[in-house]
Amino acid sequence: MSEQKLHRELGLKEATALNMIDMVGIGPFIVVPLVVGAMQGPHAIFAWVAGALLAFFDAFIWAELGAAMPQAGGTYVFLRETYGGKVGKMMSFLFIWQTIIQAPLVVASGAIGFAKYCTYIVPLDAIQQKMVSGALVIILTALLYRRVTSVGKLSVFLWVCVVATMLWLIFGGMTNFNPAYAFDYPEGAFDMSWVFAAGLGAASVKTVYSYLGYYNVCHLGAEIREPEKIIPKSIFISVAGIAVLYLSMQLGILGVIPWQEIVKSDFIVSTFVEKIYGPTAATVATVLVLLIAFSSLFAVILGYSRIPYAAAQDGTFFAIFGKLHPTKNFPYVSLLVLGGVAFAFSLLFRLGEVISSIIAMRILVQFIGQAIGLMVLKKRVGKDFFPFKMPLYPLPVIISIIAWLALFAATGKYMWYGVGMISLGLVVYFVRENFFKKDVL
Numbered sequence: 001m002s003e004q005k006l007h008r009e010l011g012l013k014e015a016t017a018l019n020m021i022d023m024v025g026i027g028p029f030i031v032v033p034l035v036v037g038a039m040q041g042p043h044a045i046f047a048w049v050a051g052a053l054l055a056f057f058d059a060f061i062w063a064e065l066g067a068a069m070p071q072a073g074g075t076y077v078f079l080r081e082t083y084g085g086k087v088g089k090m091m092s093f094l095f096i097w098q099t100i101i102q103a104p105l106v107v108a109s110g111a112i113g114f115a116k117y118c119t120y121i122v123p124l125d126a127i128q129q130k131m132v133s134g135a136l137v138i139i140l141t142a143l144l145y146r147r148v149t150s151v152g153k154l155s156v157f158l159w160v161c162v163v164a165t166m167l168w169l170i171f172g173g174m175t176n177f178n179p180a181y182a183f184d185y186p187e188g189a190f191d192m193s194w195v196f197a198a199g200l201g202a203a204s205v206k207t208v209y210s211y212l213g214y215y216n217v218c219h220l221g222a223e224i225r226e227p228e229k230i231i232p233k234s235i236f237i238s239v240a241g242i243a244v245l246y247l248s249m250q251l252g253i254l255g256v257i258p259w260q261e262i263v264k265s266d267f268i269v270s271t272f273v274e275k276i277y278g279p280t281a282a283t284v285a286t287v288l289v290l291l292i293a294f295s296s297l298f299a300v301i302l303g304y305s306r307i308p309y310a311a312a313q314d315g316t317f318f319a320i321f322g323k324l325h326p327t328k329n330f331p332y333v334s335l336l337v338l339g340g341v342a343f344a345f346s347l348l349f350r351l352g353e354v355i356s357s358i359i360a361m362r363i364l365v366q367f368i369g370q371a372i373g374l375m376v377l378k379k380r381v382g383k384d385f386f387p388f389k390m391p392l393y394p395l396p397v398i399i400s401i402i403a404w405l406a407l408f409a410a411t412g413k414y415m416w417y418g419v420g421m422i423s424l425g426l427v428v429y430f431v432r433e434n435f436f437k438k439d440v441l
Contacts, residue, residue, distance in 0.1 A: 173252015
């Protein structure tokens, strides 16, 4: 095993930038019609509020665990340490097991969405879109093949581009806002019924997907300066900042385009800008959306590449994944493998309902498992172990668990994908533990 160690070279600015560009990817631009369609009206804004609230309560869990255990790997480390012993080993294995599929799938979904949005500017057939998505993964992997200090500086530049683009869209929406569109609620829109609950649940699955990433800094815990302070701050700044940007942008779109037209649009941001400023500006906006998607995938690959590295360092994954680049000091094997699998997935899959399957795969082990693990650890070691302490404990944790369970149910048939992955992972884990002396995963 390499004796090299990751260096703590990322400050609050870089950590927050990496979180925020992870959160704002292609998601908020491709899910708007899906969210409005699920709610059937401009009251779809409440699904964005629901997503923000879930992210806020869940952020307390990440902040406590991240500040207390600032190591590479994030959830992998948290599950291993909170449960401890054989249970901790099993839970951390299940997370790595899911990550093998889920992480490249997240990257591939963003790359596929990127290629789809490109067709607004340049007509592309199905094969050409696959070529674009695959090339994007290769370019991103090449850009990340460098020292983390360089990555940190690049992340700040990309973050400025992301925020500037969002602010431009918000400005356009607010200065051309039509209340008749934004508040054109259909009859019975707010009737508290199972139909309303089902619509809100389906819409919230899509909005939560767009909020994910506020915890990216936890995956990079071993590279954060003063992690007990910077990790919680960067998480909450990210959630608050992105919530304001998302809600403002969604309200602006709803105030410019009738919700009936939003549902039918494949390029809602391009349509939105074209309606305000014309086709040339719409093309510029589309390019900026593509830059945002690019920036997000940059942060996603960076964060996920540290998880197999952490597992390899711990001896529960292939040792080769624990290698650091001899001169640039980053886990290059993990990065290259993740990029390679994501490249293959970007060629093999279509966007479709991949969002629901990604959410369903992550909820049980990563989010609910982590929340329960925090309570287990607090009972075992006491509150003094945690540099950051959430207010009103355990209320935020309980609210988070209930919300995640509701969201899991709202994924419908896709929740069985999550159950299936866990079940298969358990089989592999117990076979490995009982029939092999050496870990193979």
